[in-house]
Amino acid sequence: MARTLINVPKAATAGEVVTIKTLISHPMETGFRPGADGRIRPRDIITDFTCLYDGEPVFRAELFPAAAANPYLTFTLRATRTGTLTFTWRGDNGFVQTETATLTVT
Amino acid sequence: MLAALATGSAGAGEIPPAEIPPSEIPPAERRSSFDGMSPDIQAMQRDADANPGLLWLQDGADLWSTAPAPDRPACAGCHGEAATAMRGVAARYPTWDEATAAPIDLQGRINACRRRHQGAEPYAYESRELLGLTAYVAAQSAGLPITTPADARLGSARSAGRALFTRRMGQLGLSCAACHDGNHGRRLGAALIPQGHPTGYPLYRLEWQGLGSVQRRLRNCMTGMRAEPFAYGAPEFVALERYLMDRAAPLPMETPAVRP
Numbered sequence: 001m002a003r004t005l006i007n008v009p010k011a012a013t014a015g016e017v018v019t020i021k022t023l024i025s026h027p028m029e030t031g032f033r034p035g036a037d038g039r040i041r042p043r044d045i046i047t048d049f050t051c052l053y054d055g056e057p058v059f060r061a062e063l064f065p066a067a068a069a070n071p072y073l074t075f076t077l078r079a080t081r082t083g084t085l086t087f088t089w090r091g092d093n094g095f096v097q098t099e100t101a102t103l104t105v106t
Numbered sequence: 107m108l109a110a111l112a113t114g115s116a117g118a119g120e121i122p123p124a125e126i127p128p129s130e131i132p133p134a135e136r137r138s139s140f141d142g143m144s145p146d147i148q149a150m151q152r153d154a155d156a157n158p159g160l161l162w163l164q165d166g167a168d169l170w171s172t173a174p175a176p177d178r179p180a181c182a183g184c185h186g187e188a189a190t191a192m193r194g195v196a197a198r199y200p201t202w203d204e205a206t207a208a209p210i211d212l213q214g215r216i217n218a219c220r221r222r223h224q225g226a227e228p229y230a231y232e233s234r235e236l237l238g239l240t241a242y243v244a245a246q247s248a249g250l251p252i253t254t255p256a257d258a259r260l261g262s263a264r265s266a267g268r269a270l271f272t273r274r275m276g277q278l279g280l281s282c283a284a285c286h287d288g289n290h291g292r293r294l295g296a297a298l299i300p301q302g303h304p305t306g307y308p309l310y311r312l313e314w315q316g317l318g319s320v321q322r323r324l325r326n327c328m329t330g331m332r333a334e335p336f337a338y339g340a341p342e343f344v345a346l347e348r349y350l351m352d353r354a355a356p357l358p359m360e361t362p363a364v365r366p
Contacts, residue, residue, distance in 0.1 A: 003164050005164075007154075007155040021156065023155065023158060070316075
């Protein structure tokens, strides 16, 4: 399991635009760099990130080999109701990680 | 200094100024490299959601409370809460190790606890585990001023560190002092030459795309000088770290810092 840091505001009012921040520990190995033995290290990157709000996609990003290690993604969404945010990162070598957080709307 | 060494007295508190090897930068003019960084990298260090060093801190926090084997105590088993037990510790390292009668830095101390008190293998230098635990311990001193322990037994490490800092080494004939005492504030290619204070280690360097120890940083500088870097854990590095901390006091600790 990769380490993640997710920041969702503690509470939001209905209709408010809130900022979500996510950080995940990942080498983002480009597939172009030689390792210590001189051979090219196989590509190992996160290729896709999605955020679902009660099951409905609200944000999606594709990632490419130029992205830095430990990708930091920040985006906004409109808070409409109290619900579950589901964050999923997918990548090479079958990498999948899912985390959830609750967005409370008052 | 020699007389003090001979008596070998140890104690808490500040070292008398006469025992600190002279530095070219007066205390009031000491600045962290943080001040010279671009606002976006400063924000990355300050923002508790954007600082990637915090990912390693989570590893460290887990290791702190995990027993290495069922019959062996976790760090927390002996030390309790890191927030109280480790507060201020990193700000006064390297210190004196009674058992080996030699100076020891924070990474060395953590590995010594692994060996002596947990009956476990020491962690490899720059391993995720050692960096995580060291960052976790050092982060308990974040914001606290670096102090200079008054321990006469550290005197020879202090002067050895200063000698290493001021001596020319490598094919370019440079000394550490040539850049960090004599030319800080100037540019070397794209990089701003900082005063060279180890306030934030282990830290996240964008160039490394990861966390690294102060020794990794010093090896980078030595490579840049075309000098053969000392091995990880070498007594020369511990001496340099001691001198660098004396030279940095009383700047606040900022682990886990972010650097370009």
